[in-house]
Amino acid sequence: MRFDADYKMLIDGKLVDADDKMDVINPATGKPFASCPRASKLDLDASVDAAQRAFKTWKKTSTDERRALLRKAAGLIGENADALASLFTKEQGRPTDLAKQEILGASYWLASTADLDLPVDVTEDTDSRRIEVHHVPLGVVCGIVPWNFPVLLASWKIAPALLAGNTIVLKPSPFTPLCTLKLGELFQEAFPPGVFNVISGGDELGPWMTSHEGFAKISFTGSTATGKRVMESASKDLKRVTLELGGNDAAIVLPDVDVEKVTEQLFAGAFGNTAQICVATKRLYVHEDIYDAVRDKMHALAKAAPVGDGSAQGNMFGPIQNKAQYERVLNLMEDAKKDGLNMLYGSDVPEEGYFIPITIVDNPPEDSRVVKEEAFGPILPMMKFSDVDEVIARANDTEYGLAGAVWSANIEKAVEIANEMETGTVWINQNLQSTPLTPLAGHKQSGLGAENGIYGLREFTQPKSVYIPKSAEAVK
Ligand code: NAD
Numbered sequence: 001m002r003f004d005a006d007y008k009m010l011i012d013g014k015l016v017d018a019d020d021k022m023d024v025i026n027p028a029t030g031k032p033f034a035s036c037p038r039a040s041k042l043d044l045d046a047s048v049d050a051a052q053r054a055f056k057t058w059k060k061t062s063t064d065e066r067r068a069l070l071r072k073a074a075g076l077i078g079e080n081a082d083a084l085a086s087l088f089t090k091e092q093g094r095p096t097d098l099a100k101q102e103i104l105g106a107s108y109w110l111a112s113t114a115d116l117d118l119p120v121d122v123t124e125d126t127d128s129r130r131i132e133v134h135h136v137p138l139g140v141v142c143g144i145v146p147w148n149f150p151v152l153l154a155s156w157k158i159a160p161a162l163l164a165g166n167t168i169v170l171k172p173s174p175f176t177p178l179c180t181l182k183l184g185e186l187f188q189e190a191f192p193p194g195v196f197n198v199i200s201g202g203d204e205l206g207p208w209m210t211s212h213e214g215f216a217k218i219s220f221t222g223s224t225a226t227g228k229r230v231m232e233s234a235s236k237d238l239k240r241v242t243l244e245l246g247g248n249d250a251a252i253v254l255p256d257v258d259v260e261k262v263t264e265q266l267f268a269g270a271f272g273n274t275a276q277i278c279v280a281t282k283r284l285y286v287h288e289d290i291y292d293a294v295r296d297k298m299h300a301l302a303k304a305a306p307v308g309d310g311s312a313q314g315n316m317f318g319p320i321q322n323k324a325q326y327e328r329v330l331n332l333m334e335d336a337k338k339d340g341l342n343m344l345y346g347s348d349v350p351e352e353g354y355f356i357p358i359t360i361v362d363n364p365p366e367d368s369r370v371v372k373e374e375a376f377g378p379i380l381p382m383m384k385f386s387d388v389d390e391v392i393a394r395a396n397d398t399e400y401g402l403a404g405a406v407w408s409a410n411i412e413k414a415v416e417i418a419n420e421m422e423t424g425t426v427w428i429n430q431n432l433q434s435t436p437l438t439p440l441a442g443h444k445q446s447g448l449g450a451e452n453g454i455y456g457l458r459e460f461t462q463p464k465s466v467y468i469p470k471s472a473e474a475v476k
Contacts, residue, residue, distance in 0.1 A: 003083040003182055007036040009043065009200060010184030012050035013193025018043055022202055024178055027093040027319040027326075028309040028353045034091075036177050039201035041208060044169075047197040048214035051140040051167040054194025059137050059165040066163050067114040073158075073190040074110035077103060080186060084151070084179055086311070091178045092150060093318035093354075094273055095310040103179075106155035112436035113159035116457050123465075129475050130468045135461035137165030138240060139216030142209045144230070145180070146222045147173035147321050148276040148376075153244075154180055156451045157219045162195065164460040166217070169197045171205055175322045206230075213237055217460065220244070221278075224400070224445050231448070242449035242459045245442055247402025248282045248374045250395035251431065252385075252417060253294065254408035255287040262407050262429075263297040269405065269431035271305070271358055274317045275378040276325075279403040279425065279432060279440075283371055284382045285391050291384045295344070295362060298382065302346030302358040309350070319354040320377055326354035329377030336361055336370045336379070346378075366394060374400065388417065396422045401443025405431045424450075 008015035018037035026033045037043075058066075077084070085100035092099065121133040143157035150172055161168045172180035177200035184198035199205070206226070210218055210233035217240040220230045224245040234241045251266065270281040286294045310318035320326040333356070337343060346358030358378045361370050371381045385391035395404060403425040408414040411428065418426040424441040427433060434440055434452065441450035449459050469475045 007181045011047045039199040047169045050194035055167045070114040074107045076186040077107040089310040106151045109155040132466045134464045141168040142215040142218045143170040144220045147175040150176040160457040245447045248400045250283045251281040251405040253286045255289040256409040267301045288384045299344045307349045399445045402446035
C-alpha cells in the first residue's frame, strides 16, 4: 500500500474516487502536494446507504466480535505508524516524531476502548418481575473531525461508535483528509463492508451530512461557532449530538511552585502542536511574587525553541495548519501590537509557509482580545494576580469551560481551587492529559455530552428498558 498517493474514499468496503478533486496544502510551504476526492451528494448518499445496510447485521454481532475487529484495526495502525506519521507531517505540519505519537495514540485508543463493556443494568428484580436496561446502538453515526488532531480525534469516534454496535461515516477536515483516507484503506481489512466508511469533501460536505436524514447521531469536534450550526441542523429530526468544542483554558500558578521546572511544563502545555490544542493553556495567570521569573523563563524557552518544517530533523514546533487560521492569528497579533501591548517574541521562523513566532503577551488587560478570544495559535497572554478568589473569578469569566490547570506545591489548596473552576477537566501540576477511560466534556459553550470511557460510549447508545415477568401470567 502506498501512503504518498492514491487517496480514495472507503464506501461499502470499496475504495472509490469522486468526480471532483481537491488540493491538499502542505502548511510548511503553503503549496499543494496532493489531491483527494471531493465527495458529491451522491457519494454521501452511497456511504449512508451502505452504513444503514451494514447496521442490520453489525448490531447483531457480539461485543466480543466487535472488540476483536477494533483490536485488529488498532494493530493495522500500529504496523503502519511510520508511514502514517510522515504523511501526517506533510498535511498537518507537526514534527514527525510527535506526529507518530498521535498515530500510536489512536491505535492505543482503539484497543483500550475495545476493553470497555456495556453491561445490562437491572433496576428491579423481584418475585414478579425483572426490569433490565439495555444500551442499544442508535444506527448510523456521522463523525466530523477537525484538523488539529485528525487521527486521534477520529479514533475517539470510531471506537465507541462501532463497539456499541453502530456503523459510521467519518469526515475529516478538508485541510487534513489524507491520513484518515489511508485509515479507510487499512480498515478495509478490519471491518465488514459498510461498517466503517470515510468520505472527504469541501466546506459543503459537513452541512450536507448534519442535515442528512440517514444519520441517527452526530459526533462532532470543532469550533463552538460550527458546533452551534451542527446542533441547529440536528434539531430538525432530533439526531443525537455530542459536541466537543472550543476552549479558552486558564492555568493558575501559585507562588510556591518550583519556577524552573514548572515553567517548562507551562511552556509545553501552552505551545504544544503550535498551540493548536483545544485543551492548551490559553490564559496563564501567575502570582505576582513569581510573575517576572516565570515570564523571563517562558521568553527564554520561546527564543530557544526551533520552529520550522516538521519534516526536517530538530524542529520542535511546526506551522499553523492552514491559511485561514494563520491569518486569524496574525490579525490577533496585529491588534495586540496596535493596542501597545508588550509582546515578547520567540525564535525566528521561516518566511515560506504558515509560520508564526511563539509570542508571549506580557500582562495585557483582562478585556483585551488576546485574553478574551480562543487564539488557537502561538500567542499566549500571561497575567499577574495577587488574590486567589479574584483569579478564580477571572479564570471563570468566559463563555468557555473546557479545561484548566492549577500549579502549586500545596495539593490540598490546589484541589480547593480546582473544585471552583467551571471546566469539564482540571489538572493539578500537569496538563494536556487524557485517558481512554476518562471523559472529556466541555462545560458551558465548550461542548455538550462527553467523549471517552463509559461516559462517551453510552452517548452512542439508547437506553432501552425491558420489563420481564417471572411467570407467563400478566403482571398487575
Ligand atoms: P471547525 O469548526 O471549523 O471545523 C471542524 C469540522 O467541522 C471540520 O471537519 C469542518 O469541515 C466541519 N464543518 C465546518 N462547517 C460545518 C458545518 N456547518 N456543519 C458541519 N460540519 C462543518 O473547527 P477547526 O477549525 O477544524 O478546529 C479548531 C476548533 O476545534 C477549535 O475551536 C478547537 O478548540 C476545537 N477543538 C475542540 C476539541 C475538543 O475536544 N473539545 C478538540 C479539538 C479541537
